[in-house]
Amino acid sequence: MTFLFSLWAVFFALPSCGTSTSSEPQQQETVIVEEMPVDTIDVIPADTAFKYSDVVDKKNCFILISKPEYRLYVCEVVEGDTIKRVHYPVCVGKNKGQKQKKGDMKTPECTPDNPFVITEIADASKWTHDFGDGRGSILSYGHWFMRLKTPGHSGIGIHGSTNNESSVPGRGSEGCIRLRDDDLIQLKENYAFVGMRVVILADEE
Numbered sequence: 001m002t003f004l005f006s007l008w009a010v011f012f013a014l015p016s017c018g019t020s021t022s023s024e025p026q027q028q029e030t031v032i033v034e035e036m037p038v039d040t041i042d043v044i045p046a047d048t049a050f051k052y053s054d055v056v057d058k059k060n061c062f063i064l065i066s067k068p069e070y071r072l073y074v075c076e077v078v079e080g081d082t083i084k085r086v087h088y089p090v091c092v093g094k095n096k097g098q099k100q101k102k103g104d105m106k107t108p109e110c111t112p113d114n115p116f117v118i119t120e121i122a123d124a125s126k127w128t129h130d131f132g133d134g135r136g137s138i139l140s141y142g143h144w145f146m147r148l149k150t151p152g153h154s155g156i157g158i159h160g161s162t163n164n165e166s167s168v169p170g171r172g173s174e175g176c177i178r179l180r181d182d183d184l185i186q187l188k189e190n191y192a193f194v195g196m197r198v199v200i201l202a203d204e205e
Helices: 006-013 181-190
Strands: 061-066 071-078 081-089 091-093 116-123 128-130 137-139 144-149 157-159 170-173 197-201
Touching (some): 144 181, 157 181
Parallel strands (some): 061 197
Antiparallel strands (some): 071 081, 116 197
């Protein structure tokens, strides 16, 4: 089934922006599992999602993250229409609402006409973090950290959930977007690139 959203066609008229950094994320992660809400829109089931070979040009793709649904969608603009290619479950900030400051446990939001952008895809396979739960400093970010340019906030990115996959889907981070490690690898290998636009919808949307 093909889902068309012509409203998003204007999205790719926007210029790309952003610069790269290479430091580890400043965000600290906590784990709180929450049930996934009942779906309110049709989506492509995981077992029938498009193969990567079906994507005409990943440079025409962008990421759409729905905080209420705990889902990350990869969408492609094709001949003026926007098609959902694949989706993955995610874990977002523990608290709802727009991020205001470091430590408020919220994931920042943006609109299609002012999207975030991936500025770096860093190898995070050896990055560790101490969650304060007695396990000590452990691998925490999956293989990749896709750093986002989010004006007013630093250390926000899309990454894996090594040793914390039970938090996906749900709410449990201080602002970052967590994927299951296998999904993160698939996203990086097949779709993601530096300069890719990322829209994170508000909790009310």
